[in-house]
Each structure stands twice: as C-alpha cells, then as structure tokens.
Amino acid sequence: MSERMRRPAPDNGLRATGRTDQAVGDRRRLRGAESRQAITRHAVDLASLEGLNGLSLGRLATDLGISKSGIQTLFRTRENLHLAVIETAERLFADAVVLPALDAAAGTARLRALVEHWIGYAEAPLFPGGCFWAANLADFDSRPGPVRDRLAHQHQGWVALLAEELRQAVDSGEVADLDVELAAFQIDAVLMAANTALRLGDRDAAGKVRRVVGELLRSR
Amino acid sequence: MSERMRRPAPDNGLRATGRTDQAVGDRRRLRGAESRQAITRHAVDLASLEGLNGLSLGRLATDLGISKSGIQTLFRTRENLHLAVIETAERLFADAVVLPALDAAAGTARLRALVEHWIGYAEAPLFPGGCFWAANLADFDSRPGPVRDRLAHQHQGWVALLAEELRQAVDSGEVADLDVELAAFQIDAVLMAANTALRLGDRDAAGKVRRVVGELLRSR
DNA sequence: TAAAAGTACGAACGATCGTACGTTTAACTC
DNA sequence: GAGTTAAACGTACGATCGTTCGTACTTTTA
Numbered sequence: 001m002s003e004r005m006r007r008p009a010p011d012n013g014l015r016a017t018g019r020t021d022q023a024v025g026d027r028r029r030l031r032g033a034e035s036r037q038a039i040t041r042h043a044v045d046l047a048s049l050e051g052l053n054g055l056s057l058g059r060l061a062t063d064l065g066i067s068k069s070g071i072q073t074l075f076r077t078r079e080n081l082h083l084a085v086i087e088t089a090e091r092l093f094a095d096a097v098v099l100p101a102l103d104a105a106a107g108t109a110r111l112r113a114l115v116e117h118w119i120g121y122a123e124a125p126l127f128p129g130g131c132f133w134a135a136n137l138a139d140f141d142s143r144p145g146p147v148r149d150r151l152a153h154q155h156q157g158w159v160a161l162l163a164e165e166l167r168q169a170v171d172s173g174e175v176a177d178l179d180v181e182l183a184a185f186q187i188d189a190v191l192m193a194a195n196t197a198l199r200l201g202d203r204d205a206a207g208k209v210r211r212v213v214g215e216l217l218r219s220r
Numbered sequence: 221m222s223e224r225m226r227r228p229a230p231d232n233g234l235r236a237t238g239r240t241d242q243a244v245g246d247r248r249r250l251r252g253a254e255s256r257q258a259i260t261r262h263a264v265d266l267a268s269l270e271g272l273n274g275l276s277l278g279r280l281a282t283d284l285g286i287s288k289s290g291i292q293t294l295f296r297t298r299e300n301l302h303l304a305v306i307e308t309a310e311r312l313f314a315d316a317v318v319l320p321a322l323d324a325a326a327g328t329a330r331l332r333a334l335v336e337h338w339i340g341y342a343e344a345p346l347f348p349g350g351c352f353w354a355a356n357l358a359d360f361d362s363r364p365g366p367v368r369d370r371l372a373h374q375h376q377g378w379v380a381l382l383a384e385e386l387r388q389a390v391d392s393g394e395v396a397d398l399d400v401e402l403a404a405f406q407i408d409a410v411l412m413a414a415n416t417a418l419r420l421g422d423r424d425a426a427g428k429v430r431r432v433v434g435e436l437l438r439s440r
Numbered sequence: 441t442a443a444a445a446g447t448a449c450g451a452a453c454g455a456t457c458g459t460a461c462g463t464t465t466a467a468c469t470c
Numbered sequence: 471g472a473g474t475t476a477a478a479c480g481t482a483c484g485a486t487c488g489t490t491c492g493t494a495c496t497t498t499t500a
Binding site: 246249255287290 | 446
C-alpha cells in the first residue's frame with residue numbers, strides 16, 4: 001500500500017526511533033510496516049479529536065486515499081487497529097515529552113522539564129485534539145477490555161515516572177519530605193485538567209500548571 | 221407515551237425538584253414532559269457509560285420499550301436530545317451533590333461537604349459510568365457547538381462554586397490566604413482524576429481526594 | 441361540534457458501520 | 471521455475487444509524 005498511496009505518508013517529523021518491527025529483510029513486511037505506521041499516525045490525530053471510538057475505517061481510508069479493505073488487511077479487526085494506534089501514540093508521546101526531558105538531571109529539574117514538555121505537547125498541539133490520553137482514558141475507563149488495559153497501563157507508567165522523579169527530589173533533599181505518590185497523582189490531575197481547559201479556551205492553563213507544580217516543589 | 225410505556229419509568233428516587241415545565245394545565249404537554257424526563261433519565265446513565273456520542277435513538281428506544289420515532293417526536297433532533305440529557309444530568313448532579321451541601325455553613329465546612337457528596341456521587345455510582353461530566357467534557361472539548369458550550373458552562377459553574385466557598389473561607393480567616401481560583405482548579409482537577417482512578421479500580425481514590433483537599437484547607 | 445395541536449407509532453429512506461470473501465500483484469522460499 | 475506468503479483492492483453482506491413521512495389517537499381550542 002505504502003508505495004501506491006496517493007497521499008504517500010505525511011512525514012511530519014517525529015519518526016523518532018524509526019521502528020521497523022519484524023522481518024526487516026522482507027520487503028513485503030517492511031512495506032506493510034510502513035503502511036501501518038502511516039495509518040496509525042493519522043489515526044492518532046483523529047483519535048485525539050474524536051476519540052478512538054470516533055475512528056472509522058471508512059473515514060481513515062478516505063482521508064489517506066486508500067481502500068477500506070486495505071486497512072482491514074493490515075489490522076484484521078477494529079480492536080487491533082485501536083491497539084496499534086495506542087502503540088503509536090505511546091511512541092509519539094515518549095519522543096515529544098519523555099525523551100527530551102531525560103537530558104535534565106533526575107529530580108526537580110527533570111520533573112520541571114517533563115511538565116514543560118507536556119505543556120508544549122498539549123498546546124502545540126502535536127495532536128490536534130489535545131492530549132491523546134485525556135481524550136481516550138475518559139472514554140474507555142468504563143469499558144473493560146484490552147484497549148482500556150493498554151490505556152491504563154500507559155497512564156500508570158506516566159504517573160509512576162512522575163513519582164520516580166519526585167522520589168529522587170526528596171531523597172536528594174531538593175524538596176522537603178512529601179507523599180510522592182500523592183504528589184504525582186496531583187500533578188497528573190492538574191495536567192489533565194489543563195488539557196481540558198486549553199480545549200475550552202483558557203489562555204492561562206499553562207500558568208496554572210506551573211503555579212501548582214511550583215508550589216509542590218517549593219522546598220518548605 | 222408515558223402512560224403506555226411497557227417499562228413505565230424506573231422511578232429510582234431523585235425525582236427531586238419534580239419539574240413539570242411548561243403548560244402544566246395541558247395534559248398532552250404534561251404527558252410529553254413526563255416521557256421526556258423518563259427518556260433523559262435513562263439516557264444520562266447510558267451517557268455516563270458510553271458518552272453522549274455513544275447514545276443512539278435505537279438503543280434508547282429498545283431499553284425503554286418504546287419506539288424510535290416516539291423519541292424523535294419529543295426531541296426532533298439528536299442534538300436536542302443531547303441538550304435535554306445534559307439538563308437532566310445537571311439537575312441530578314445538583315440534587316445529589318450541591319443541594320445537600322448547602323446545609324453546611326459557607327466556607328470550609330460546605331466545601332468539605334461538597335467534596336464528600338461528590339465522592340459519594342462518583343463512587344455510588346448514581347451514574348453507572350461514573351461522573352457524567354468527566355466522561356463527556358473530554359469527549360466534546362474539541363467539538364465546538366451548543367453541546368460543548370452547555371457542558372463547559374456547567375463545568376465553569378461548578379468550579380466557580382468551589383472558588384466561592386474558598387473565598388468565603390479565606391475572608392472569614394478559616395484558612396490562610398491563597399489563590400482561590402487556582403485552588404478551585406486544583407480541587408476540580410483532583411476530583412476528575414479520582415473519577416478516572418475509581419473506574420480503573422483504584423480503591424484509594426477517595427482517600428487521595430481527601431488528603432489533597434485537607435492539605436489545601438490546612439490553615440498555615 | 442369542528443378544527444387544531446401534541447403524543448406516539450410503523451414503515452421506509454439513504455448513509456455508514458465493521459467484517460468477510462475472492463482476486464490480483466509483488467516478493468520470498470524451496 | 472513452482473509454490474507460498476503478504477499487501478492491497480473491489481465487492482458485498484447484515485446491521486445500525488438519524489431522519490422523514492403518513493397515520494391513529496387524545497386533548498385542547500375555537
């Protein structure tokens with residue numbers, strides 16, 4: 001598909017780690033992997049706007065100028081597509097928010113970097129509908145299944161990362177002792193709320209995030 | 221419709237203010253108003269689970285044992301149904317969370333009461349899918365239109381209420397001076413995050429809320 | 441009493457949904 | 471070179487979607 005696609009894959013940067021997945025020697029599978037990536041990359045945008053549930057094979061096919069059954073060949077079922085889209089979103093999120101923050105020293109510096117990159121990610125927006133996770137966690141949190149599990153797993157990992165940096169900050173004495181789990185929960189909550197506020201036109205959402213985080217990291 | 225409905229309206233308490241709307245003398249319109257209420261009451265449950273977008277006239281009709289076109293008669297369009305469902309959700313939320321908290325004295329007492337009733341509302345759950353607003357604000361925050369406007373308006377009112385009680389608490393010296401707008405934003409953020417956490421099985425979500433609010437209201 | 445208004449229904453519409461199936465073409469394996 | 475595998479397509483399916491329309495019935499209005 002990828003070579004024939006009338007709209008041959010946007011290539012909007014961020015290709016990042018450049019995963020080629022299995023069977024790198026086989027040019028058929030490689031072509032398939034590229035097609036999958038092009039499809040999921042666009043699907044992430046749609047899903048941040050309309051949610052994973054708002055995705056439809058027909059819409060995706062029309063947007064990309066390919067056939068609906070071509071998508072079906074690559075993902076078999078709708079749920080498989082959802083899981084692949086989540087995987088791509090995880091990679092984009094890691095590349096845009098997590099990886100760049102690893103340059104900063106562990107502790108408060110990295111935590112502030114994470115928050116700043118998150119703000120950029122939610123404001124830019126890399127995803128036109130705002131935070132992919134905020135849009136879809138709320139959709140799927142009441143629908144048991146592998147999609148919810150994957151979303152929950154990513155979210156849990158993100159909060160754990162925040163907690164880890166907080167723990168580092170406490171251990172090194174950068175901030176006074178605090179409940180790192182609770183503080184991580186708070187920061188994540190404020191980020192999610194800021195994403196919503198941004199969608200609704202609040203121009204000061206980023207400022208609110210910075211004030212809350214600043215307050216939490218204040219050595220007291 | 222209401223008199224003929226095979227499943228004649230669940231009547232699960234909370235009828236509350238018992239609105240009869242317009243033309244109380246006209247028994248035709250009264251019948252319509254009752255049918256509208258029965259329909260929106262059930263739709264609120266569905267929408268807290270699947271989102272307003274997950275609502276379908278066919279599903280609603282089947283669940284309630286009425287005809288699809290009967291619903292169409294009463295709401296004309298799907299968007300009108302959405303707006304009516306939001307109105308019902310507002311009433312249910314007010315009756316379950318806001319009104320009972322008005323018994324408490326303005327300030328920290330009322331704020332704690334609001335939070336406790338909110339926890340009960342999210343845990344019970346009055347709405348099987350959890351917080352109606354959390355589920356739908358995330359869905360519609362990127363889709364301009366009257367539905368988003370109504371959801372945003374309700375949310376704004378809720379945060380303003382929190383801020384009002386905080387202001388009262390500050391003015392009366394119950395708590396040290398703080399940024400009431402920011403604190404209200406924070407509390408709302410934590411409540412929304414707790415709702416998600418509850419859906420994902422976190423047994424300590426309520427505890428986290430209480431600890432954060434307790435910290436904020438700590439006179440320092 | 442006749443006309444008008446409102447509720448509720450059944451039937452049908454065009455559209456779109458996810459999926460299944462068979463075919464064609466390219467690439468790899470034996 | 472023969473056979474297999476994978477991508478991509480076109481077609482078709484059953485289901486459901488929101489909406490339109492005509493009709494029956496009840497209640498209010500004139």
